[in-house]
Amino acid sequence: MRISVIGLGYMGLPMAAVLARAGHEVVGVDINPKAVDAVNAGKCHFAEPGVPEIVAEAHKSGRLRAVAKPEAAEAFILSLPTPVDHTTHKADMSFVEAGAKAIAPVLKGGELVIMESTSPVGATEANVRDVIEKLRPDLVGMVAYVFCPERAIPGNTLHEMVHNDRLVGGLTEAATARGVELYKTFCKGAVIPTQARVAELVKLVENASRDAQIAFANELSLVCDQLGMDAWDVIALANRHPRVNIFNPGPGVGGHCIAVDPWFIIHAAPKVTPFMKAAREVNDSKPAFVAGKVRESVKRVRGSQGLRVSGSRVKVACLGLAYKPDVDYLRESPSIAVVEELAGDEGLELMIVEPHIESWDKPLTKLDKAIKEADVVVALTGHKVFKELPEGALAGKAVVDSCGVFRRRGDVSSTVSQEVQA
């Protein structure tokens, strides 16, 4: 098929390349010239394992190219941003609507239009079909609309995009059947037919459920802190129960999905979602708690004989900006919220370490230098390189470990036995 993927970001570009690998003729569309130029040079404009290789291969095969404005195609896949407005908690559907408006003029009738962007219930109808039909009343009833949520995770996008089970929910049964047929050309997981509204809600539910589970662990970490216990210790012991599986705490919740998608449910049904709202609030409050622990450590370092103080300002190394280990993905990252909360504090000097990116809004410090110079070391992301710091590197330093990356180390005091941690 001739397929156009609108939006060549973290999800759209791998999808375009996967489709090209499956034999389709793919035209990617993006308003960002960097993305278009990269694809036309056979390159990927962001870091994601395996994607540069598959893009290069697809480009070489002649089945993948990119343009700035949509062209006619048999199927369109919208992979556009759907951020949340942090004040109103309403989904910002302007990118999706702009994409729908951009494809409307090239539609002829008979096309399949697939929405992959995570969206509030009813969006395929209201923000895609209705937007197109308003501009093209001649196409009413002539285009097949489908919602197919993307479930892949950064760091393993390529594998999950192909191997995860897929929901294909059409606005009509005929549209669903056409969507299923297309996804079966490259999906190794099950391709499950459903309705658009069901698929829209299921995607949101998946992330709201994970948000709630993480909130439970994060709340537990506050309880353990108040009671003077190690949260990981308590969770590891509770998980020895055959039917208990508690997640691990962290500095909050980040990423494009889990910190955003529950709001689309809460906004649609505010009166019946106090639990989901509380989970969001618990997770959103965690960075401030971690910043508070850092401030306590800074105070302790100042008043302590045993710990090293390098100068008039206490040096604080913040390890990790990414929202999860071993990726360069910073969106909605709670680590950034911690860093920003501390950035204005007098009397401390922040050294920010993120080995997975070249530069950031604030200057970055190399890991070795930060560890050598720091009085306080704050672990914000569980990157492998932090886990592998040599034994003794943290000796004599105050450590705030928000994500459990320094567990099992002899040079960081811990209440947890090795056996429990295993």
Ligand SMILES: NC(=O)c1ccc[n+]([C@@H]2O[C@H](COP(=O)([O-])OP(=O)(O)OC[C@H]3O[C@@H](n4cnc5c(N)ncnc54)[C@H](O)[C@@H]3O)[C@@H](O)[C@H]2O)c1
């Ligand atoms: N990234 C993830 O982990 C992930 C996982 C599952 C689902 N999703 C969902 O997938 C969707 C896309 O996410 P993403 O991470 O790929 O976003 P992204 O920001 O990485 O990519 C979106 C791309 O769309 C382009 N764009 C914006 N407006 C456009 C327009 N009018 N026409 C053409 N291109 C336009 C942008 O330039 C950008 O390259 C979102 O709804 C997101 O919630 C993301």
